[in-house]
Amino acid sequence: MNIFENILSSATIFKNRDVLRHSYTPEKLPHREEQINQLALLLSPMLRGGTPSNIFIYGKTGTGKTATVLFVGRQLEEASKKARLNVAVHYINCEIVDTAYRVLASLARKFGSNVPMTGWPTDQVYDEVKKVLERRGARVLVILDEIDKLVKKAEEALYGLTRINSELEKSSICLIGISNNLKFKEYLDARVLSSLSEEEIVFPPYNAEQLEDILQQRAKLAFEDGVLEEGVIQLCAAIAAQEHGDARKALDLLRVSAEIAERERDSMVRVEHVKKAVRKIETDYMIETVRTLPVHSKILLYSMSLISENTPKFTTGEVYCVYKKLCNKVGINPLTQRRISDLISELDMLGVLNSVVISKGRYGRTREMKLEADRKTLRKALEEDYRLQNLRKFEGELKKFANLNLFQF
DNA sequence: CCTCCACCGGAAAGCCGGGTCA
DNA sequence: TGACCCGGCTTTCCGGTGGAGG
Numbered sequence: 481m482n483i484f485e486n487i488l489s490s491a492t493i494f495k496n497r498d499v500l501r502h503s504y505t506p507e508k509l510p511h512r513e514e515q516i517n518q519l520a521l522l523l524s525p526m527l528r529g530g531t532p533s534n535i536f537i538y539g540k541t542g543t544g545k546t547a548t549v550l551f552v553g554r555q556l557e558e559a560s561k562k563a564r565l566n567v568a569v570h571y572i573n574c575e576i577v578d579t580a581y582r583v584l585a586s587l588a589r590k591f592g593s594n595v596p597m598t599g600w601p602t603d604q605v606y607d608e609v610k611k612v613l614e615r616r617g618a619r620v621l622v623i624l625d626e627i628d629k630l631v632k633k634a635e636e637a638l639y640g641l642t643r644i645n646s647e648l649e650k651s652s653i654c655l656i657g658i659s660n661n662l663k664f665k666e667y668l669d670a671r672v673l674s675s676l677s678e679e680e681i682v683f684p685p686y687n688a689e690q691l692e693d694i695l696q697q698r699a700k701l702a703f704e705d706g707v708l709e710e711g712v713i714q715l716c717a718a719i720a721a722q723e724h725g726d727a728r729k730a731l732d733l734l735r736v737s738a739e740i741a742e743r744e745r746d747s748m749v750r751v752e753h754v755k756k757a758v759r760k761i762e763t764d765y766m767i768e769t770v771r772t773l774p775v776h777s778k779i780l781l782y783s784m785s786l787i788s789e790n791t792p793k794f795t796t797g798e799v800y801c802v803y804k805k806l807c808n809k810v811g812i813n814p815l816t817q818r819r820i821s822d823l824i825s826e827l828d829m830l831g832v833l834n835s836v837v838i839s840k841g842r843y844g845r846t847r848e849m850k851l852e853a854d855r856k857t858l859r860k861a862l863e864e865d866y867r868l869q870n871l872r873k874f875e876g877e878l879k880k881f882a883n884l885n886l887f888q889f
Numbered sequence: 890c891c892t893c894c895a896c897c898g899g900a901a902a903g904c905c906g907g908g909t910c911a
Numbered sequence: 912t913g914a915c916c917c918g919g920c921t922t923t924c925c926g927g928t929g930g931a932g933g
Binding site: 774815816818819822837838839840841842843844845 | 920921922923924927928929930931932933
């Protein structure tokens, strides 16, 4: 028997897995009617040959900003096609397209202009965009998703785009900026800000009930009938609502739960799978944060993992002592205790450990901490770093040292 | 009630890599 | 091209402190 046939014949939980991915834009967006109407109203001048105000949209991750804008954009295109108008919608994700050149080039290319990937001066691309738009007489809705990413590297591109209309005659551009970072407005140049946020739409987080509706709707498309145990959706919704009302998280949770069920060859997705999924997502997140930490933080965590084999709680001085020893072993200059103190605070913020400043009277004032992450998982994630791999060789010696260090008082 | 530990955490300066501008 | 600047990381310096023990 073909190995794939074997796999395919066994698991039939998913009907369509892609429905649960972030990239999927559903036909209906529950609990976003208000925002959809507002947006449609603001954009309607495009269908009457006018130019709408620029729009600025903000809301936390997973509040349906991108999905809503894409949805309305699609409807706009359809409506304009029916009315035989020359309206186009151009979506740009600024995290990927993150320089002035690339933004302008992608816009020019959308209208069939041959702008090379690199090479032209940015001004020339800007002119090219104007030329192409004028030739077509097009009204364009440009969606700049994650616009905060663009500000740092290409504020002048934004400035240019906000002013481009005054240099166009037959065509026009309407901008929609999407951001989940409210603070970014403070960094924005005042001229750009006032032009960009002529209109603003806020996307509030979803509550548990709303998330439940969203999940219900997607589940119908994603799963075969009757594979979800009673309460699975409610649990996913409740957990996601507790955090930030993040629909993305809720969908992830549901998808991972189902994947776990599938892997266990269970015919149903059960509440226990959701609980496992929560843990899996948590550890995955932890591993990912640890992986991307700078070396010194990694060595620091390694010291902590050694110490916590003997005692769960320990102080800055103890960790620093072991940390210095480890640095010697791997041939890296240790940082000062002052700096380590800051690194510990950072790790605390990330949730890898938990620390409190306590006073031990005569024996000083210090921070007492304990690891939050599972020690074994943490260790595995740390040892992925080639610079720390030698440390396993000294494990016995180091453990003894860590132990000794604790009893020096 | 005072002392004094062992560190906290603010301020400021130094270092470094990358980017900018003439 | 080199002078210059910027921001992030790190060190240096140092005043501050809660509470056990005297």
